[in-house]
Amino acid sequence: MSEHVAHPIGAFGQESIWKGNKCEWDDLRNLAILSVLEFLMADSVSVPALTIPSSASATSQRHSAVVRITHWINAISFITLFVSGIAILLAHPRLYWGETGAVGGPSLINLPLPFVLDISVINIRGAGRYLHFLSAWVCVLTGLLYIVSGVITRHFWRELLPSKSHLAWHSLAQTISNHLYFRRPREEEELSYNVLQRLAYLTVVFILLPLMIWTGLAMSPALSSAFPWLRTAFGGQQSARTIHFFVAVSLVIFLLVHVVMVIRAGFRKRMRAMVTGQSSASRTTK
């Protein structure tokens, strides 16, 4: 945040509030809004280009503020969605295909889980539906913030979209073999994502999470009356429920691999990058 003074918005905010030692409400409000804007923008506009020589600084900008904030909010909502999702699933751990399904009729999969109807087992009122819907809203709203900011700052194109060279056969094979042999990433990989990371993150952000939201909405009897295609696109309410389950399983697998990779790549360094935004790795000229 050392760029504050140089930032035109920051200078304006500071000047107008302290004039004549009077603290006007409008000024305070402007300062609040501007400070938030500045905090969010400062990092994203100050990301140095990869061409800056390594001697420029000891630490480098790794993740923008929006990426870090939305990452951790979504990490929390991911866990609460998972816990409450299990509570909801245990009320009826069977999966069906089509519009309908019930005990006594044909099912797709009988999960090897007990039927737990009594929510007092979990012993927290609202640990199921109430928590699931609150967390879903948090996840969706921060997700939207992330998407909008990712488009504005070109985060998706700059950092996530694989380049042609990434997708070339030999480079793809090299990255896959690095992972298969659990080779530690080289230092410059701390500053940009490898091709498997890029593909995994893009899949989660643009395929799995939207599918999760869609199948969730498709289960709603009210919304599917207003938008019947929400449900018919999947072949019925129970199909949507089944897909919701399998996409959830995919997301949990992603989370496990993600955490293992973070530990493998250096837990402290990666956590530091996602919390403070800084990476100790020095940027090298490419």
Next chain:
Amino acid sequence: MSELVTRRNLITTGLAAVAGYAGLKTAARIADRFGLLPPDHQGLFGVGETLTYASQRILMSGHPLAREFSPSEISKVAPINGKPPESDDYHRLAGGQFSDWRLLVDGLVTRPRSFSMAELKSFPVREQITHQACEEGWSFIAQWTGVPLAHVLNLVGVGERAKWVVYYSIQDDWWDSMDLPDAMHPQTFLAYGFNGHDLTIERGAPVRMRVARQLGQKSVKYLTRISVVDSLKHIRDGLGSGSPSVGFSWYVGI
């Protein structure tokens, strides 16, 4: 790390918190004014409930109909949840084929009165084959027969201040409520028939509520009384239904 805890950041955070709290309070007041605030809007979970209820009310302002299916799509398996009432009163009513049963409609209505089974059956009959999902996860398609709740409400005359319709079962702990848009919806009705037969005792005889666009818990069995009110605050625990106190939302259009 010290860069993160500057005076400026503390002031910003404090202001944002105050603004956020005031914003939530104002948002709640506005939402209530436009009928977008569910009775279980309190607390942290209430934020999620309000967002869900308000956004769905806005998206469904055109009062869309739930999909109706063809007779060939009626499910062969339609499970039943819960046990029939064990009270002597109910056994007596059932023993007399419910000829002594009455449905009381009162509250903010011009002509409060009660209806017998014969009267309800003399009103325009509505049949629909719709999908019903349970909160637990299972679902079935069935044909329901009954009289639209709107028809009965129009007969007694709904007062101007009316906002909610509360309905009670012979089973004392099963009661619920809905807003006027759902109560006046053509697919919300007092059901007395199921798949071509009178409701059985297990399915809620003589009459149960049927709310096509919400989960099954809203379709209260063994109806005895319907009450039109302007506020749910002083009815039992004030949460509009027996469900929130056991962890289920009041609004289950989901």
